[in-house]
Amino acid sequence: MTQPDLSFWSLTTEFLTTPLWPAWIAGGAIGLLAFSQRWITDQPLGCSAAFGNACARLGSQLPLFQSAAHGSATDWKLWFLVGIFLGGLVASLSSGHWAAPTDFGTFYQALMPTSMAGRVLWWLFGGVLIGLGARLAGGCTSGHTINGVAMGSPASIVASALFFAAAVGTAQLTHLLLKTTMVGG
Amino acid sequence: MNTHNLFVRNGLFLLIGLVFGFFLSRAGATDPAMISALLLFQNFHLLWVIATAVGVGAVLNLLAKYRQWHSLTSGQPISFPHKPFVRALIPGALLFGAGWGLTGVCPGTAPAMLGEGQWFVGVILIGIILGTWLVGWIDHRLHKPAQSGNHASATR
Numbered sequence: 001m002t003q004p005d006l007s008f009w010s011l012t013t014e015f016l017t018t019p020l021w022p023a024w025i026a027g028g029a030i031g032l033l034a035f036s037q038r039w040i041t042d043q044p045l046g047c048s049a050a051f052g053n054a055c056a057r058l059g060s061q062l063p064l065f066q067s068a069a070h071g072s073a074t075d076w077k078l079w080f081l082v083g084i085f086l087g088g089l090v091a092s093l094s095s096g097h098w099a100a101p102t103d104f105g106t107f108y109q110a111l112m113p114t115s116m117a118g119r120v121l122w123w124l125f126g127g128v129l130i131g132l133g134a135r136l137a138g139g140c141t142s143g144h145t146i147n148g149v150a151m152g153s154p155a156s157i158v159a160s161a162l163f164f165a166a167a168v169g170t171a172q173l174t175h176l177l178l179k180t181t182m183v184g185g
Numbered sequence: 186m187n188t189h190n191l192f193v194r195n196g197l198f199l200l201i202g203l204v205f206g207f208f209l210s211r212a213g214a215t216d217p218a219m220i221s222a223l224l225l226f227q228n229f230h231l232l233w234v235i236a237t238a239v240g241v242g243a244v245l246n247l248l249a250k251y252r253q254w255h256s257l258t259s260g261q262p263i264s265f266p267h268k269p270f271v272r273a274l275i276p277g278a279l280l281f282g283a284g285w286g287l288t289g290v291c292p293g294t295a296p297a298m299l300g301e302g303q304w305f306v307g308v309i310l311i312g313i314i315l316g317t318w319l320v321g322w323i324d325h326r327l328h329k330p331a332q333s334g335n336h337a338s339a340t341r
Binding site for chain 2: 018019020021023024026027028029030031032033034035036037038039040041042044045047048050051052054055058060062063064065073075076077079080081082083084085086087088089090091092098102103104105106107108111119120122123124125126127128129130131132133134135136137138139140141142143144145146147148149150151152153154155156158159160162163164165166167168169170171172174175
């Protein structure tokens with residue numbers, strides 16, 4: 001047995017490669033990053049607006065996507081999403097394992113259709129709800145909740161409360177239905 | 186803004202996004218099982234993540250606001266633009282919440298999940314783009330200009 005290496009560097013590496021951090025550290029890091037972005041770039045954190053840019057770049061001529069809000073000067077929003085993709089990749093590679101692509105947990109496993117075609121439709125439908133809802137509400141969990149609530153923005157507080165109410169309601173209700181059908185059938 | 190500045194700006198956001206995606210993954214926010222555990226009140230890990238993120242952000246925002254901290258790149262005092270109370274906020278927020286609850290995915294975690302190797306999120310990303318496009322289509326229908334004939338190509 002060799003002595004465990006307790007140098008600062010090895011402890012840091014070990015922490016950075018741990019797949020799951022304590023909630024307060026991960027949350028603190030996200031809050032700090034959201035503020036750093038504000039401080040460095042004077043742009044608030046947000047994710048869903050970039051999908052409007054994606055529509056514009058994919059060739060949609062709809063006036064909403066041709067507006068300045070989704071103009072090429074705002075394409076950094078798309079690059080931000082590309083960065084998030086790379087961040088997930090780095091997280092997976094550095095912790096030494098890929099996320100199991102079909103590990104949805106027991107709840108989603110039971111909730112989703114069993115056939116692949118049914119699942120693809122489920123994900124597509126869910127995605128449409130996410131995109132439609134977030135853009136109608138003017139933001140998602142990052143833009144409204146992490147960014148807006150931290151500013152005390154009233155619209156963001158209302159939006160976030162409704163996000164959680166609808167998500168909790170949907171999950172709890174379908175969970176209840178699953179249980180009753182399992183008992184009944 | 187010239188090409189060089191745009192390049193630097195895009196690169197900067199790519200980098201911030203990379204760190205954000207990494208943190209989202211380490212927070213457990215990219216794990217659908219973790220999301221369902223939160224929504225079914227089985228495990229509050231993600232609630233504490235969100236609460237700490239909002240708390241840390243709120244303290245720093247207040248400090249920056251009242252001490253007039255300046256932004257690093259613009260040199261101006263940091264701005265705090267509130268999102269407006271749009272008419273569609275309530276139905277939109279409810280639809281988003283339902284989609285989030287049914288899939289365990291949101292627009293920010295989706296790219297990180299794809300990067301982690303959860304390929305099914307690719308389908309969800311296509312859905313999010315379709316849903317976003319639908320908002321543009323609804324917007325176009327509601328604000329139909331008088332000379333709608335000129336906008337025949339706008340429904341693409």
